[in-house]
Amino acid sequence: MIIEEAKYFPFALKLKTPFQNSLTTFTERKGLILKLTNELGNVGYGECSPLPGFSEENLEEAETSLKGTLEFLKQTEFENDFSIPSKLSSVKFAVEQAMLSLAFQRDTMYWIRKLGLVNRTIPVNAVLGFDSLENILSKIQEKIELGFDTFKIKVGREDPYDDFELLEAIRNTFGYDIKLRLDANQKWSSDEAIEYLERFKDYIIEFVEEPCEFTCSTFRTVEESHIPIALDESIKSQQTAELYIKECKAEFLVIKPMIAGGIFSSLKIIEAAQRLNKKIIISSAFESVVGKSVLVMLASLTNHNFAHGLDTPAFFEGDLCVDTYGINQAKFSFNPSNYPPKFNLPF
Numbered sequence: 273m274i275i276e277e278a279k280y281f282p283f284a285l286k287l288k289t290p291f292q293n294s295l296t297t298f299t300e301r302k303g304l305i306l307k308l309t310n311e312l313g314n315v316g317y318g319e320c321s322p323l324p325g326f327s328e329e330n331l332e333e334a335e336t337s338l339k340g341t342l343e344f345l346k347q348t349e350f351e352n353d354f355s356i357p358s359k360l361s362s363v364k365f366a367v368e369q370a371m372l373s374l375a376f377q378r379d380t381m382y383w384i385r386k387l388g389l390v391n392r393t394i395p396v397n398a399v400l401g402f403d404s405l406e407n408i409l410s411k412i413q414e415k416i417e418l419g420f421d422t423f424k425i426k427v428g429r430e431d432p433y434d435d436f437e438l439l440e441a442i443r444n445t446f447g448y449d450i451k452l453r454l455d456a457n458q459k460w461s462s463d464e465a466i467e468y469l470e471r472f473k474d475y476i477i478e479f480v481e482e483p484c485e486f487t488c489s490t491f492r493t494v495e496e497s498h499i500p501i502a503l504d505e506s507i508k509s510q511q512t513a514e515l516y517i518k519e520c521k522a523e524f525l526v527i528k529p530m531i532a533g534g535i536f537s538s539l540k541i542i543e544a545a546q547r548l549n550k551k552i553i554i555s556s557a558f559e560s561v562v563g564k565s566v567l568v569m570l571a572s573l574t575n576h577n578f579a580h581g582l583d584t585p586a587f588f589e590g591d592l593c594v595d596t597y598g599i600n601q602a603k604f605s606f607n608p609s610n611y612p613p614k615f616n617l618p619f
């Protein structure tokens with residue numbers, strides 16, 4: 273395959289409410305859309321949007337690297353290997369997505385077989401950040417009415433009693449028909465985590481993401497906790513993921529392909545995890561409709577029915593174009609013959 277034209281375009285999507293993490297607060301999501309055109313005139317799009325506070329690279333670094341990659345793409349003849357000189361996860365994600373899109377257009381059946389894609393229904397969880405107890409309860413009610421039954425609750429408030437009170441209120445209000453998972457975003461020491469998780473266990477928790485400040489403390493917590501643990505921020509690359517799959521007893525790994533090395537690294541992580549009966553939860557890094565389409569494809573390759581963290585459209589005021597992978601009753605329907613979806617973009 274020969275790339276005749278390679279360009280990229282910046283975008284910004286407004287969030288309905290500001291998103292806050294430990295390093296920054298942002299009210300819009302910025303990124304780049306790569307557009308590749310091959311010798312047949314087919315077009316493939318890919319998204320490059322490092323997540324502030326989570327990605328190793330920032331948007332300026334990603335843009336410099338992507339710009340340098342455009343010339344490489346135009347000078348190289350590609351078969352089925354889409355490796356590029358850039359090591360940046362968000363740049364690899366964008367190039368691999370765009371190249372894979374072109375490859376699918378060229379030979380859909382080959383790629384469906386190579387990746388092992390089948391029709392799948394993919395359940396999605398809702399996410400509840402820090403907010404007043406009343407607001408959290410009313411958001412859960414709204415989401416239940418939309419068909420959601422799995423809720424990820426952010427914990428790690430300054431006073432842990434506030435977390436316990438919240439869980440108590442959720443179970444008292446909604447009972448035990450809904451599934452709850454927690455995300456502490458590396459807030460606690462292992463002593464705190466072990467103590468708090470013991471108290472949380474009465475609320476029947478599916479798993480807790482990243483309980484501890486340091487990955488080694490999480491390793492210790494996994495040994496003692498009665499609640500399954502998920503790794504998320506600890507995974508920065510395919511190498512760390514494969515190491516933790518082998519060395520850590522955590523049952524779940526939350527993979528954000530925009531951060532964990534791109535699409536092909538994520539495929540390898542899924543295979544490595546499934547060989548050892550670990551469960552991969554595919555999670556968005558607040559991608560637009562373009563990047564999200566690959567995440568749905570990757571989630572279709574996991575071998576379990578736990579919900580994936582792909583409810584990002586809920587955070588945006590609008591998106592780059594119509595979303596052909598809309599969530600219906602808290603589920604995506606993935607049909608490999610419709611992959612990749614057509615994006616009606618203005619560039």
Ligand SMILES: [Mg+2]
Nearest residue numbers: 455481504526
């Ligand atoms: Mg998390």
